[in-house]
Amino acid sequence: MGMQSKPVRASTTYISDLMSPPDANLRGSVFGGKVLAMVDKAAAVCAMRHSGRPCVTVAMERVEFLVPIRVGDYLVAEARVNHVGRSSMEIGVEVYSEDLEKGDRRHTNSCLVTMVAVDPKGRPCPVPRLLIETREEKARFAAAELRRKARAA
Amino acid sequence: MGMQSKPVRASTTYISDLMSPPDANLRGSVFGGKVLAMVDKAAAVCAMRHSGRPCVTVAMERVEFLVPIRVGDYLVAEARVNHVGRSSMEIGVEVYSEDLEKGDRRHTNSCLVTMVAVDPKGRPCPVPRLLIETREEKARFAAAELRRKARAA
Amino acid sequence: MGMQSKPVRASTTYISDLMSPPDANLRGSVFGGKVLAMVDKAAAVCAMRHSGRPCVTVAMERVEFLVPIRVGDYLVAEARVNHVGRSSMEIGVEVYSEDLEKGDRRHTNSCLVTMVAVDPKGRPCPVPRLLIETREEKARFAAAELRRKARAA
Amino acid sequence: MGMQSKPVRASTTYISDLMSPPDANLRGSVFGGKVLAMVDKAAAVCAMRHSGRPCVTVAMERVEFLVPIRVGDYLVAEARVNHVGRSSMEIGVEVYSEDLEKGDRRHTNSCLVTMVAVDPKGRPCPVPRLLIETREEKARFAAAELRRKARAA
Amino acid sequence: MGMQSKPVRASTTYISDLMSPPDANLRGSVFGGKVLAMVDKAAAVCAMRHSGRPCVTVAMERVEFLVPIRVGDYLVAEARVNHVGRSSMEIGVEVYSEDLEKGDRRHTNSCLVTMVAVDPKGRPCPVPRLLIETREEKARFAAAELRRKARAA
Amino acid sequence: MGMQSKPVRASTTYISDLMSPPDANLRGSVFGGKVLAMVDKAAAVCAMRHSGRPCVTVAMERVEFLVPIRVGDYLVAEARVNHVGRSSMEIGVEVYSEDLEKGDRRHTNSCLVTMVAVDPKGRPCPVPRLLIETREEKARFAAAELRRKARAA
Numbered sequence: 001m002g003m004q005s006k007p008v009r010a011s012t013t014y015i016s017d018l019m020s021p022p023d024a025n026l027r028g029s030v031f032g033g034k035v036l037a038m039v040d041k042a043a044a045v046c047a048m049r050h051s052g053r054p055c056v057t058v059a060m061e062r063v064e065f066l067v068p069i070r071v072g073d074y075l076v077a078e079a080r081v082n083h084v085g086r087s088s089m090e091i092g093v094e095v096y097s098e099d100l101e102k103g104d105r106r107h108t109n110s111c112l113v114t115m116v117a118v119d120p121k122g123r124p125c126p127v128p129r130l131l132i133e134t135r136e137e138k139a140r141f142a143a144a145e146l147r148r149k150a151r152a153a
Numbered sequence: 154m155g156m157q158s159k160p161v162r163a164s165t166t167y168i169s170d171l172m173s174p175p176d177a178n179l180r181g182s183v184f185g186g187k188v189l190a191m192v193d194k195a196a197a198v199c200a201m202r203h204s205g206r207p208c209v210t211v212a213m214e215r216v217e218f219l220v221p222i223r224v225g226d227y228l229v230a231e232a233r234v235n236h237v238g239r240s241s242m243e244i245g246v247e248v249y250s251e252d253l254e255k256g257d258r259r260h261t262n263s264c265l266v267t268m269v270a271v272d273p274k275g276r277p278c279p280v281p282r283l284l285i286e287t288r289e290e291k292a293r294f295a296a297a298e299l300r301r302k303a304r305a306a
Numbered sequence: 307m308g309m310q311s312k313p314v315r316a317s318t319t320y321i322s323d324l325m326s327p328p329d330a331n332l333r334g335s336v337f338g339g340k341v342l343a344m345v346d347k348a349a350a351v352c353a354m355r356h357s358g359r360p361c362v363t364v365a366m367e368r369v370e371f372l373v374p375i376r377v378g379d380y381l382v383a384e385a386r387v388n389h390v391g392r393s394s395m396e397i398g399v400e401v402y403s404e405d406l407e408k409g410d411r412r413h414t415n416s417c418l419v420t421m422v423a424v425d426p427k428g429r430p431c432p433v434p435r436l437l438i439e440t441r442e443e444k445a446r447f448a449a450a451e452l453r454r455k456a457r458a459a
Numbered sequence: 460m461g462m463q464s465k466p467v468r469a470s471t472t473y474i475s476d477l478m479s480p481p482d483a484n485l486r487g488s489v490f491g492g493k494v495l496a497m498v499d500k501a502a503a504v505c506a507m508r509h510s511g512r513p514c515v516t517v518a519m520e521r522v523e524f525l526v527p528i529r530v531g532d533y534l535v536a537e538a539r540v541n542h543v544g545r546s547s548m549e550i551g552v553e554v555y556s557e558d559l560e561k562g563d564r565r566h567t568n569s570c571l572v573t574m575v576a577v578d579p580k581g582r583p584c585p586v587p588r589l590l591i592e593t594r595e596e597k598a599r600f601a602a603a604e605l606r607r608k609a610r611a612a
Numbered sequence: 613m614g615m616q617s618k619p620v621r622a623s624t625t626y627i628s629d630l631m632s633p634p635d636a637n638l639r640g641s642v643f644g645g646k647v648l649a650m651v652d653k654a655a656a657v658c659a660m661r662h663s664g665r666p667c668v669t670v671a672m673e674r675v676e677f678l679v680p681i682r683v684g685d686y687l688v689a690e691a692r693v694n695h696v697g698r699s700s701m702e703i704g705v706e707v708y709s710e711d712l713e714k715g716d717r718r719h720t721n722s723c724l725v726t727m728v729a730v731d732p733k734g735r736p737c738p739v740p741r742l743l744i745e746t747r748e749e750k751a752r753f754a755a756a757e758l759r760r761k762a763r764a765a
Numbered sequence: 766m767g768m769q770s771k772p773v774r775a776s777t778t779y780i781s782d783l784m785s786p787p788d789a790n791l792r793g794s795v796f797g798g799k800v801l802a803m804v805d806k807a808a809a810v811c812a813m814r815h816s817g818r819p820c821v822t823v824a825m826e827r828v829e830f831l832v833p834i835r836v837g838d839y840l841v842a843e844a845r846v847n848h849v850g851r852s853s854m855e856i857g858v859e860v861y862s863e864d865l866e867k868g869d870r871r872h873t874n875s876c877l878v879t880m881v882a883v884d885p886k887g888r889p890c891p892v893p894r895l896l897i898e899t900r901e902e903k904a905r906f907a908a909a910e911l912r913r914k915a916r917a918a
């Protein structure tokens with residue numbers, strides 16, 4: 001109340017990195033843990049940008065690892081706010097991997113992360129509402145609303 | 154076929170670590186990414202012990218982060234095989250955090266990880282069946298069976 | 307020769323990260339070395355995207371560190387090709403830091419990096435020419451041309 | 460005095476990890492330093508569990524590295540209290556390495572670590588006495604007592 | 613004024629390390645970012661030794677990467693004060709790489725770093741003057757003086 | 766036989782670093798594991814310089830941690846060959862810590878490390894004999910000889 005709503009694009013966030021040997025096993029496949037750490041960081045920055053507050057991770061939904069990522073790939077985690085509650089935000093994160101020699105870019109993972117904004121004492125505090133501007137954003141908001149109700153039920 | 158089945162206890166795995174400053178933000182709260190990296194490692198070691206093969210992470214189910222973990226805590230990720238398919242294994246991972254000065258230990262996260270055993274060319278290959286020995290193991294197997302069918306449907 | 311030229315936008319690259327405690331000294335100021343590592347990675351990915359080849363860093367020009375970066379800031383290194391020679395590329399990298407609670411974004415560093423594309427034996431090999439599309443790109447190309455001549459002289 | 464004694468099993472501690480490329484040299488052999496860091500952490504957690512206090516490492520006895528450890532191995536450092544003085548504790552740490560494909564587990568290192576419990580100002584403070592329950596614990600206590608006298612002499 | 617001048621040799625500093633897999637790409641070449649992080653640390657320690665104050669990096673001049681550095685090499689960054697202003701110091705850093713099996717040592721990089729000493733509030737504060745003792749030090753001081761004037765012009 | 770002997774000074778090695786937050790616990794005290802990793806690296810570089818071969822750590826003698834090391838300190842591990850056998854070398858490592866603001870340097874740890882030179886198949890291979898040049902080197906050689914005999918007995 002009284003807090004101005006914010007558009008999705010104002011907090012869309014990218015965390016990106018070049019995969020190097022410490023990120024992978026001996027066969028050159030990047031660890032799932034590395035990908036999830038980037039997903040968590042992207043969601044956290046996105047939520048902090050939307051709320052202007054420190055934010056904590058509350059839940060991460062199912063993630064699939066169907067496309068292997070290699071050392072030498074360029075990895076991008078792209079996070080945007082799908083939905084906001086009073087103090088919680090559902091952040092959608094898409095991960096893309098690019099083979100820099102072949103030049104092809106593949107979608108490797110999707111993940112939904114729930115973040116909560118907290119005050120200096122660590123208690124949940126209200127966040128701005130979401131200003132929906134595009135048809136895609138509307139669809140993502142509606143899908144998140146359904147998931148929310150399903151989880152509450 | 155012909156491959157001997159293995160009991161759950163033969164592959165139960167612990168990954169444990171003392172949380173230090175690089176694992177946390179400035180307020181001393183451990184990053185979700187650090188926890189998920191330990192969950193992924195525990196599941197991988199557990200699956201490799203059961204199958205005797207290199208294994209890759211296929212999916213990680215919803216994880217909640219309801220209990221904050223602090224720098225200085227001792228963290229344990231405990232992984233056991235819940236269910237096996239032809240080449241896939243569902244691994245259940247429980248995470249516990251211990252405050253070493255107060256001496257109390259809390260359950261902080263639960264997570265289900267699907268791993269697949271692969272041959273030297275990276276193709277899925279068969280894994281031993283699971284020898285169920287306790288009532289708890291039976292219940293976990295049945296629950297995993299239901300999840301599997303729900304996902305297939 | 308025969309190699310198609312590529313537009314600047316096709317290889318523009320972002321490396322971005324949330325600054326955490328290991329990136330800083332005890333007073334919370336991020337090390338110059340962390341910033342330069344991100345600059346080097348951004349330039350390398352940009353050069354590999356333009357050339358489709360492994361690339362090595364040949365030189366990094368003067369960098370100033372006039373604006374302090376803090377743990378908790380979101381840092382972005384933005385790299386684009388300014389100029390190409392036969393096998394070398396001058397990459398311009400701009401670094402921006404964002405205070406996620408205040409929401410302000412500041413330009414913190416500028417840097418010019420010279421990269422060379424190499425073949426599997428590590429020998430320099432030709433790279434596509436640069437397709438100049440905007441007035442800004444033209445100005446950057448001309449400025450790089452002058453620097454190149456000054457250095458040759 | 461007045462402080463209750465604690466059994467050895469109450470503080471037995473495991474630090475365990477999957478060895479990855481950053482832990483090893485180019486030939487895939489894990490650095491001694493990685494092993495010793497795990498030994499030090501296991502001893503510290505064990506001592507903090509016994510004393511309920513922050514603890515500092517005072518000395519580490521001779522360690523031998525006779526069995527090579529490889530990237531991909533699962534490593535466990537197992538720590539237990541051998542003996543306690545007024546504020547010092549002798550912790551015995553055994554390290555085991557498991558080849559996950561072959562399934563064999565080998566003992567790789569033994570190490571004795573002396574830890575001291577400290578108060579908030581960093582001064583040594585008293586720790587609970589040790590409740591000896593098994594013949595093995597008794598033997599380890601006696602051996603530690605002899606080492607202690609030998610060192611004092 | 614009133615502050616005693618200090619000789620160059622009193623603050624000459626070495627940062628040295630054995631290059632390991634996390635420092636390099638898959639082909640075994642050490643990242644420029646690793647080298648620059650060592651250069652920055654060497655300059656910072658050198659400036660703190662000369663001034664007895666915390667110091668911040670203000671600028672790093674052009675660095676060339678003409679000699680590749682390999683995993684397994686022993687790398688040394690050698691820093692000395694070339695020139696001092698009121699609160700700023702120009703530090704010259706030379707990097708040497710040694711192939712430990714062949715036993716040959718090569719000069720790989722040169723770099724000039726400007727550091728500023730700061731008081732507890734982060735404001736620039738005066739530093740001791742430089743006591744020039746050798747012909748080489750005199751030449752380096754004069755060259756730095758020229759660069760300083762060129763930059764001011 | 767036929768292999769030329771080498772002086773101690775030819776392989777004397779320094780590994781040095783500025784202690785940063787990831788190297789320490791929350792109270793700012795550097796982990797013993799960080800110190801031992803630097804000791805191990807210094808001994809390894811020293812042994813490789815003497816033998817011109819890859820070397821593996823065979824044993825590390827008792828180390829005491831009596832002087833605390835702080836984040837912000839400059840740490841140096843200084844390694845020299847004390848004694849050589851057919852393929853083994855005893856390396857003495859001394860660790861010094863410098864408080865950069867106060868300017869005082871303290872000896873913090875001493876450690877003896879036994880390294881063995883290996884051929885490409887990992888088998889022990891002969892190393893050059895040691896050319897003793899100073900009285901100190903002679904004393905260290907004699908003391909190592911005594912330790913060696915004591916261990917053999």
